[in-house]
Amino acid sequence: MGLVVQKYGGSSVADAEGIKRVARRIVDTRKAGHEVVVVVSAMGDTTDELIELAEQVTPIPSGREFDMLLTAGERISMALLAMAIKTLGFDAQSFTGSQAGVITDSTHNKARIIDVTPGRIRNALDEGNVAIVAGFQGVSQVSKDITTLGRGGSDTTAVALAAALGAEVCEIYTDVDGVFTADPRVVKKARKIDWIAFEDMLELASSGSKVLLDRCVEYARRYNIPIHVRSSFSGLPGTIVSNDNPNKPEGGEMEQAIISGVAHDTSEAKITVVGVPDKPGEAARIFRAIADAEVNIDMVVQNVSATSTGLTDITFTLPKTEGQKAIDALGRVKDGIGYESLRYDDAIGKISLVGAGMRSNPGVTATFFEALSEAGVNIELISTSEIRISVVTRAEDVPEAVRAVHTAFGLDSDSDEAVVYGGTGR
């Protein structure tokens, strides 16, 4: 029996009862003969309450101090969890990110892990302890200041420790039963996925699925650490994210497209730069200005230019929260680039179909667009990758669009079987 890393999110440890329930689950894993490292988030709304306190004190919190403040949250949950485990008769010790050897760069509020030196964790395990580690935090390599890892930081902590300690699996416990073929709040008939490849999970994550963030999946893929996403409430098996399907059908891989799911995202806005001179270097100048403003962009679309004018339009999507920053940055370079105007639209939504073997199966794209058309959904932008098709529509059309696509690909839980397309899959 090997080493298991388990990560519990804030909703799993929201109160004393939750902490005791999680402690029992950890002890069960320990009793099954595994060494256990637990990564824990702050309890329930603790982080939001700390952020609110900071807002009451200052309009612009210092990055260093904001990290010092927020890391108090995991300190509370991890100590309580260690106490609860000891009450069940098992040894446990809690460790801050710094004590656990999570070394980061110095970018406060969204630091990146640059090394993991889990010597104290290894010792604690060797002495028979369950090691409880604060998620979401580390210590900067140069200044030795406390840092936080930003969004999805606790999941990334868990995967990074799993990689550094050679764990056999990283279990991510959450308040849902796993990764679904679509958001169950939108699609009542969404099905839990038993297994999904890293690449497909990455596309789902970057297309709006909230269960895992792309950053954590990317880390797991790089170090080949299987992730098991499951519920801390039900105890049922969840979704395995790995390189190889553990329950691969006999006869090996079939050459067919395997649709993983439908993701959607209504957190983005769309900016169109209208009337850009269609000559080399113009797009580069636009996106350099955006990058210098530290704005992350998602889809980028440029149509062929109208030959009569020699002008083209460039459209891209980005988080709504960064919209103003991008508009300001582009405004500053208007004269240098010479575009005509900017259009900003935040009433959009994105629907993405993710699955292997899609590009080599033309039927997939056709079915996708037919489903949207029959649902009366107008498509504003299209973007594709090897294993994903995404479209941008009006935000209010998103729920209907997701349901239509989900049904069209036989993903509904009452379908007899998934629709299979012949072709060169993996």
Next chain:
Amino acid sequence: MGLVVQKYGGSSVADAEGIKRVARRIVDTRKAGHEVVVVVSAMGDTTDELIELAEQVTPIPSGREFDMLLTAGERISMALLAMAIKTLGFDAQSFTGSQAGVITDSTHNKARIIDVTPGRIRNALDEGNVAIVAGFQGVSQVSKDITTLGRGGSDTTAVALAAALGAEVCEIYTDVDGVFTADPRVVKKARKIDWIAFEDMLELASSGSKVLLDRCVEYARRYNIPIHVRSSFSGLPGTIVSNDNPNKPEGGEMEQAIISGVAHDTSEAKITVVGVPDKPGEAARIFRAIADAEVNIDMVVQNVSATSTGLTDITFTLPKTEGQKAIDALGRVKDGIGYESLRYDDAIGKISLVGAGMRSNPGVTATFFEALSEAGVNIELISTSEIRISVVTRAEDVPEAVRAVHTAFGLDSDSDEAVVYGGTGR
């Protein structure tokens, strides 16, 4: 202008408004040209809330994890305070006890400071920062685990840093205006003391005055760090605790008793060991049993034995919270010692008069007992030191007794002057 260490208690930083008020006070000190190190406690009821959470999770929290939990409280207040100072345009950095170099032994929940290595604090000051340090916490020398210093730990942190950094004064900010001649809640006419010697403050502290704890005063006396106890609300000068009275009257010291104040304490209980054989070693065995149970005792009184029986009674006082532990410990050694019975009484109170030159001024003791007698207060135990007389009475007599003594020694605020006794003072 030298280095000033300021300590703010939980009531001074109870909410965002309090934190901003404290930040303004710190900035004022900085503007006056001082280097400033700030030691801060957890906000308001934070520590109590964390203790309650621990109680919900486990009946017997692990010492190591309990310390990890509680230290989250100062982490929150110190980060918020640093943010608030930066908002006022001054640089500030917060440090945990561990980062500040507060090295302790490994006794969780009541660790003792064994070294202070404030290199990071010194660097932060050199770079122009206000350094904010978490009170009440440190890191153990051997195991590098987080420890807490127990009761009065934040005051002790402040004094220890002041000593290690060579500060010119350690300011302890609290919610009262300073040290008073008696508890103002009991004696309406109590007066604020402008200056008091370390020794007198030590006696007041160990006699029940809650403003400073004896541990912190002892540390300050050892390193000769003047303490200034003052209000974070009013901004008025408070009470200086030091070796030398900065406002010494012209003409030098007069040989007279100087009464500092009247302290009282109703948190103790009284245990009488009845019928102890009056021979060498019996008292030692009793107090060894008490010490082995880690019970702190206060007053000890043994009367001359009745010659007819060869038996004596030994009475001591101790915190009520440790009463059961002491009774159990003495019960276990009953056969070895051969005493007759134990009497436990927790309806007692202690009144102490503290002042220099007391023993050599018989009039002081006489006035003290006369005042109690006229107030109809019965005395159950008496204990004296060079600069203190303490008596134990019924708990319900304490307020009247304190007022009577306060008036008798001319300490009331509407008295024209204090009563002065001739003799060999300091």
